[in-house]
Amino acid sequence: MKPQLARYLKTRGAQVERTLESLLRRRAEQPETIRKAMSYSLFAGGKRLRPVLAMAAAECCGSKASSALKTAAALEMIHTYSLIHDDLPAMDDDDLRRGKPTNHKVFGEAIAVLAGDGLLTYAFETAADNAAEEKLPAKSALDLVRVIAKGAGTQGMVGGQVADLEAENWPARCARRLGPALEYIHLHKTGALITAGIEAGAIVAQATPAQRKALRAYGRAVGLAFQITDDILDVVGDKKKLGKKGSDRQNHKLTYASLYGVSAARKKARALVAQAHKHLAIFGPQAAILRDLADYAIERDK
């Protein structure tokens, strides 16, 4: 990782951390149990990739990173809720996440379901607060909410999770049939929220339509590159390093690496990063961090 990116991730990550801590303080009429359960997963060592991308997008469009801090926090809340629900016994049934017991293992299934629900709901409140504090015009303020909702919902992340569940029931590993399904899953299960987050950062910065379009395209390419690289690392990397217990389901999971082989997956990821760079062409040096982040997507596979 380039030193300038490492510094950026550190400072921006620390800002996100402080914002999340402040948002997760005690609030009136809120049971302490649910605050603890939400905090447990929110502060379980996430890389804060989505928040940092959103802040970098805002900066790329000429705003201060801090203007998008609450939107960045909202994205991390949505990402965290999706992990809590994904780990439930009815879903992936995981006992560990990043080396720590999963939310339902600590707080029980009922509270884990509600902690996810609470984080998702709080995310929309927080994004709306951001728009109000930044005095965004009505159209931008509502676009912010709608872009996040579309990225997180059944046309986005939730849709990807459904497709992922359904793919597990398919009988044969036929690349011709599974290829498009896998692309749908990757683009939606993880890509949609990453893309929405980048666009959300641009919206807070009141970007032009052309800038928003370019950043969406960048987000789509980078999100997919990250996912394919995760697939490769799952196959070739050290599972313990990723802090995940390889559950039965994960071990039989449809991935780029398992479907096309590691070499073809690497080629695809490299092509996506090249695409991502092209989409940033309309930006000047302000896009330096987004360029480094694109390179970092595949750099982890070494």
Next chain:
Amino acid sequence: MKPQLARYLKTRGAQVERTLESLLRRRAEQPETIRKAMSYSLFAGGKRLRPVLAMAAAECCGSKASSALKTAAALEMIHTYSLIHDDLPAMDDDDLRRGKPTNHKVFGEAIAVLAGDGLLTYAFETAADNAAEEKLPAKSALDLVRVIAKGAGTQGMVGGQVADLEAENWPARCARRLGPALEYIHLHKTGALITAGIEAGAIVAQATPAQRKALRAYGRAVGLAFQITDDILDVVGDKKKLGKKGSDRQNHKLTYASLYGVSAARKKARALVAQAHKHLAIFGPQAAILRDLADYAIERDK
């Protein structure tokens, strides 16, 4: 029920139904399974109380009911998501809801969790669409999102569900200790979303701060009156008529009727309806339907 209220519920209910049907049509990039699962519970015979209250509040503040239709639909989506998650084996473990198999019994637990997540997310998208179509000023548009999020979140409905789960573990039925907890549960688990919905209707109508405040207070009183009456009906009413399987948990549930007795519960509900009427005093004849709805809250107990 007064004939004018019956007519109102019928026509407004039909409008809500058509709006929900149109919102639940196929959308691009959305797996058909999740659309079916969300529709199944959304069209399982709900009374559409929250949407109708929101529309009545908008009318009471001088707007057309139709201007608040999407917000009304959003409230029903949130209510439905909460029922789907509440019925899960990890929560109330109910097999039937309104006489029909619960969502997870038909679609499986994983899809039921995701159907709830999808509906909650879609609700925020839909409310934001409403604000955009009505060209609300930024402040009102964001208030709409924030009021709904607060009513649905950990300071509202989710908080009430958490408190409800925790109350089940308490050892003794001591009214002095359980009374405040029960009031918190009722005000939050069901009351908060009803109140938020009424305020949301007022926001779409661009109500004055005084009108919003009065309608919030009205909503709080009416929501609690509905809940206490539900408690009474649970004890004295015909359970089959309500279409619920009395699960073990429900049978041991903390309710106004079980804690204070049916007679004291009735007195409390009547007092709340009187309060609700007082809060409507600043409105003229435009609040007629809201007055009828307040009366209806306790009228069902006959």
